[in-house]
């Protein structure tokens with residue numbers, strides 16, 4: 001008897017499985033209570049569906065709002081890249097604090113250093129100590145020096161082995177370019193003042209001038225300037 005009862009109980013759910021597994025059967029039964037009850041149920045069902053739709057719609061629009069800025073930013077990036085490649089070459093400017101003289105950007109240091117440290121400082125700024133092509137360039141550079149008492153190292157020193165003044169680009173000074181006041185001897189480096197060009201011990205501490213070619217500046221600086 002007990003075993004039969006248990007069997008019956010166990011099999012009951014199995015038998016009624018297909019009926020109860022259809023979810024519509026239960027509400028249908030309940031909905032048959034009264035027309036009002038049925039109407040109320042339908043209304044609340046409609047309400048729930050509406051609510052689900054509204055929530056879905058809201059979350060979708062929020063999601064699209066969150067995505068829009070990044071899409072916009074992306075298109076701005078593309079525009080900037082286009083601008084970079086098409087328009088940027090016309091905008092030749094020296095970096096901030098650098099002064100433009102013809103095709104060069106010059107940086108006048110505020111601190112003092114021996115010549116070798118000045119040379120090293122310009123390298124760290126992706127530039128070189130000033131090279132002066134001719135008297136015109138010398139005059140244009142000197143016009144930017146507003147204090148008679150201040151002097152600046154340039155990229156010219158004495159090569160003992162070659163017994164000649166040598167620019168840091170490897171060329172020798174041609175005789176008529178600059179008139180250097182002072183000795184041409186071992187450990188001599190060249191500085192300029194507002195009015196003159198002098199030779200001095202390289203270990204002397206002075207201000208200095210770094211230069212960048214403007215064409216190099218164009219390639220070097222344009223990507224940064226957009227950041």
Ligand SMILES: *[C@@H]1O[C@H](CO)[C@@H](O)[C@H](O)[C@H]1NC(C)=O
Pocket residue numbers: 074077078081223
């Ligand atoms: C713009 O160019 C930079 C490098 O110049 C690149 O890293 C970036 O992905 C580019 N942006 C777009 C949107 O193409």
Ligand SMILES: *[C@@H]1O[C@H](CO)[C@@H](O)[C@H](O)[C@H]1NC(C)=O
Pocket residue numbers: 114116117120
């Ligand atoms: C410059 O020379 C001084 C003295 O000879 C030395 O101590 C210093 O390290 C040198 N600087 C560089 C950048 O080589």
Ligand SMILES: *[C@@H]1O[C@H](CO)[C@@H](O)[C@H](O)[C@H]1NC(C)=O
Pocket residue numbers: 131132133134167169170171
């Ligand atoms: C090195 O610089 C000097 C001074 O500006 C210039 O006269 C010379 O032509 C340059 N040499 C090279 C190889 O660029």
Ligand SMILES: *[C@@H]1O[C@H](CO)[C@@H](O)[C@H](O)[C@H]1NC(C)=O
Pocket residue numbers: 115116157158167168169170186187188202
């Ligand atoms: C002169 O400059 C050259 C680089 O052009 C450098 O190797 C050399 O050490 C310098 N001489 C002195 C005395 O600083």
